[in-house]
Amino acid sequence: MTETQSIVAGDRRALARGLTVVEAGGEEAAALLDALRARTGRGRRIGLTGPPGVGKSTLLAALVRLERAAGRRVGVVAVDPTSPFSGGALLGDRHRMAVEAADEGVFLRSLATRGEPGGLARAAPDALDLLDAAGFDTLFLETVGVGQTEIEVASTADSVAVVLSPESGDAVQAMKAGLLEIADVLCVNKSDREGAAAFAGDLEAMLELRTGGGEGAWVPPVVRTDARVGAEPLRDALERHFVWLSDEGRLAGRRRRGVIARLSGQVARRVARRLLDRSSAILAREADAICRGERSVLRGVARAAAEILP
Amino acid sequence: MRSGPIRVLVAKPGLDGHDRGAKVVAQSLRDAGMEVIYTGLRQTPEQIVKAALEEDVDAVGLSIHSGAHMTLFARVKRLLDEAGLGHVLLTGGGIIPDADRETLRAAGVGELFGPGTPTAALADYLRSEVARRRACAEDGGAPPTG
Numbered sequence: 001m002t003e004t005q006s007i008v009a010g011d012r013r014a015l016a017r018g019l020t021v022v023e024a025g026g027e028e029a030a031a032l033l034d035a036l037r038a039r040t041g042r043g044r045r046i047g048l049t050g051p052p053g054v055g056k057s058t059l060l061a062a063l064v065r066l067e068r069a070a071g072r073r074v075g076v077v078a079v080d081p082t083s084p085f086s087g088g089a090l091l092g093d094r095h096r097m098a099v100e101a102a103d104e105g106v107f108l109r110s111l112a113t114r115g116e117p118g119g120l121a122r123a124a125p126d127a128l129d130l131l132d133a134a135g136f137d138t139l140f141l142e143t144v145g146v147g148q149t150e151i152e153v154a155s156t157a158d159s160v161a162v163v164l165s166p167e168s169g170d171a172v173q174a175m176k177a178g179l180l181e182i183a184d185v186l187c188v189n190k191s192d193r194e195g196a197a198a199f200a201g202d203l204e205a206m207l208e209l210r211t212g213g214g215e216g217a218w219v220p221p222v223v224r225t226d227a228r229v230g231a232e233p234l235r236d237a238l239e240r241h242f243v244w245l246s247d248e249g250r251l252a253g254r255r256r257r258g259v260i261a262r263l264s265g266q267v268a269r270r271v272a273r274r275l276l277d278r279s280s281a282i283l284a285r286e287a288d289a290i291c292r293g294e295r296s297v298l299r300g301v302a303r304a305a306a307e308i309l310p
Numbered sequence: 311m312r313s314g315p316i317r318v319l320v321a322k323p324g325l326d327g328h329d330r331g332a333k334v335v336a337q338s339l340r341d342a343g344m345e346v347i348y349t350g351l352r353q354t355p356e357q358i359v360k361a362a363l364e365e366d367v368d369a370v371g372l373s374i375h376s377g378a379h380m381t382l383f384a385r386v387k388r389l390l391d392e393a394g395l396g397h398v399l400l401t402g403g404g405i406i407p408d409a410d411r412e413t414l415r416a417a418g419v420g421e422l423f424g425p426g427t428p429t430a431a432l433a434d435y436l437r438s439e440v441a442r443r444r445a446c447a448e449d450g451g452a453p454p455t456g
Contacts, residue, residue, distance in 0.1 A: 013394050016366040024314055087315065088340035094361055095350035102357045107364055112315070112345045 004035040007134050012107065015134050019109050022126045033126060036133035041255070043075070043132040046238060047157030048142045050179065054165040055189040055227045057096035060142050062231035064100040067138045075131030076108040077124055079143045079153070082115060089113070093142065107136060113149070121149050122266050125156045125258075152265065154182060156258040158251065159241045161185045161234060164203075166195040172206075180206065183220050185237040191224035200224055218244055279308045311448040316344045316440050317367040321358045322351045323386070326376035331403065335371060338429035344436070355382060359389040362398055368440040369420075371432075372402035379406050383419050391418075397447055399439050403427065 006014035022029045033040075046063075050056055060076070067074045078093035089112035094101050101108045111127060113120045120143075128139050143154050154160050162183035167190070180186070186207070188200045203222045218241065223233040245251045276283075286300040295303075320336045322329050329351050336348045347365050349358065362370050370390070374382055379402075387400050396418075403423035406414075411422050421435055 013363055016364050020312070020314075020366045082345075083340060086341045087343040089315075089345045090336055090340045091345060091347045094365075095348055098350060098353070098357065101364075102354075102360060104360075108361075109364055110345075110347050114315070 004032065007036065007130070008039065010135065015107065015130065016109070018130050019127055022130050023111065023123050025122060025126075029126065033129055036130065039133040040129045041132065043128075043136055043139045044242060045128060045132070045139045045141065045157040045159070047154035047160040048140060048163060049144070049154040049160065049182075050163035050187075051168055052144055054163050054168060056142055056144075056163050057093050058227040059163060059187070059189055059225060059231050059234065060093075060140055061097040061100045062225075062227050063140065063235055064097070064103075064106060066231060066235045068100070068103060068105055072137035073105045073135065074107070074138050074140065075128070075134070075136035076106065076140045076142070077111055077127045077131070078108065079111045079113060079120060079124055079141070081144065082112045084115070087115060107131065107134075121152050121262070124153045125262055128156075148178075152261070156262060158245060158254065159184045159238050161187050161238060163187045163189050164199070165190040166193045166199045168199075180210075180220075184218065184241045185234065186220055186222045187234045187237075188222065188224045189227050191226050196224060216248075275308055279304070282307055312444050316369070316436060317347065317365060318344050318436065319347045319349065319358065319362050319365060319367045319370045320373070321349045321353045321361070321370065322373050323353050323355060323358060323382045324374060324376045324378050325352060326374075327351060328375045329373070331375070332371075332373040335373065335403070335429065335432060339433060339436070342430075342433035342437075344433070355385040355389055358386055359393050359395070362390065362395060363393050367398060368443065369399040369401060369436055372400070372404075374402065374404040374406070377405070379404060379422075380410055380414070383414050384417060387418055397443055399436070399443060401435070401439075403432075 001009070003014055003018065007018050018032055021032055048056055048060055057078070064074050064076065080089055080091045080093065082089045091110035091112060093110055094108060097108065100106055109127060111120070111124060124141060124143070128141055131139055141154065141157055160182050162179045164186065166188065186203055188196055188203070190196065200222045207220055207222070221237050223237045225231055225234050245254060282304050286304050289295055290297055290300045318339055320332055320339070322332045336346045339346045347361065347367065349361055358370065370386065372382065372386065383400065383402070390396065390398055390400060399420050401420040401422065406422050406424065414422065420439060423432060
């Protein structure tokens with residue numbers, strides 16, 4: 001049996017090895033994902049993102065329990081940051097999801113952001129593709145929603161839940177971080193805490209101010225949860241969003257936009273790297289001129305860019 | 311040959327609640343540039359092996375202070391082998407008498423570390439042992455012994 005066939009047949013060890021290959025990227029990863037592409041797209045993808053400490057992992061554990069209770073098999077990719085100082089990472093999601101992770105119907109893989117800019121943006125959706133092809137019904141992607149990359153990654157899912165807590169500060173802070181824009185569902189966790197209802201109200205008011213959409217547009221609901229008790233309100237809102245998506249060909253459109261986003265991001269990075277690799281002489285010349293006080297950085301950028309790609 | 315950061319599962323099997331050592335080790339290995347999957351307290355051998363499989367780790371480190379090391383190391387080693395993970399380095403630490411260490415090593419468990427071990431020694435051991443095992447896997451050789 002080939003590695004691809006083993007993965008499709010449900011060999012967990014082959015899947016784990018495949019995820020390592022996919023994470024590393026390169027030709028071997030492309031060949032594996034190619035072979036499985038026709039089987040990709042059956043699973044439902046849910047992105048979960050939000051600031052650190054709002055209870056994402058606990059909420060994810062509760063969502064996984066609900067999916068399992070509904071008889072669905074669940075794949076999880078949980079992302080934690082790589083330390084920029086050592087290149088190492090402490091991946092702690094299994095710690096928060098110990099009971100759920102022990103379930104044979106659940107496959108959990110921890111992913112470190114690793115150093116390379118854009119590396120995660122490539123690896124995380126690819127890892128989800130592999131879990132999807134392996135036959136998991138519901139796929140969760142958990143990221144810390146602080147950086148542009150993490151937000152970009154979450155937005156490749158079918159439905160994105162942005163998780164906040166009353167401690168996340170006011171709604172303006174959430175808006176600043178760019179989190180509200182990608183939310184299909186907003187979830188205020190730790191709803192037992194003081195200020196949760198007011199915070200949820202602020203978020204609703206904020207969302208109402210956003211214009212656009214038109215007839216039949218999706219209006220992101222604001223739900224409240226206490227993850228220690230359960231995640232039913234979030235699960236229900238995500239299901240309503242998926243029902244809405246499944247209508248009028250919206251799901252296919254959304255997935256195509258997600259693929260376009262992955263393509264444009266990765267092609268841009270690849271092309272930029274190749275151009276820069278062969279342009280070191282131009283950059284050195286401009287840097288010297290700038291350091292001699294002959295022109296500004298802004299002028300140097302314009303000159304270098306025009307010369308590299310006229 | 312497999313490249314990329316060394317992935318290590320740090321787990322705390324059994325019922326003792328002394329997880330300070332495991333946390334210190336997890337952080338020091340992260341600071342040594344490794345990807346550390348930390349599973350926390352009271353993990354069963356089955357949970358540990360399921361995690362090791364899904365995370366495709368190079369090594370599993372167990373921290374045991376309960377005196378149950380003979381049972382727990384042996385059981386995790388057996389389950390790893392049964393799951394096709396005989397190549398994964400099983401190592402760890404805690405309060406483990408020298409004689410028991412020898413017995414466990416003979417059973418295919420790697421080096422075990424006691425109190426007072428400099429954290430750099432753990433990282434050095436993991437680096438050299440994982441490099442050897444990755445090279446062995448490339449040769450298609452038999453799973454190495456610790």
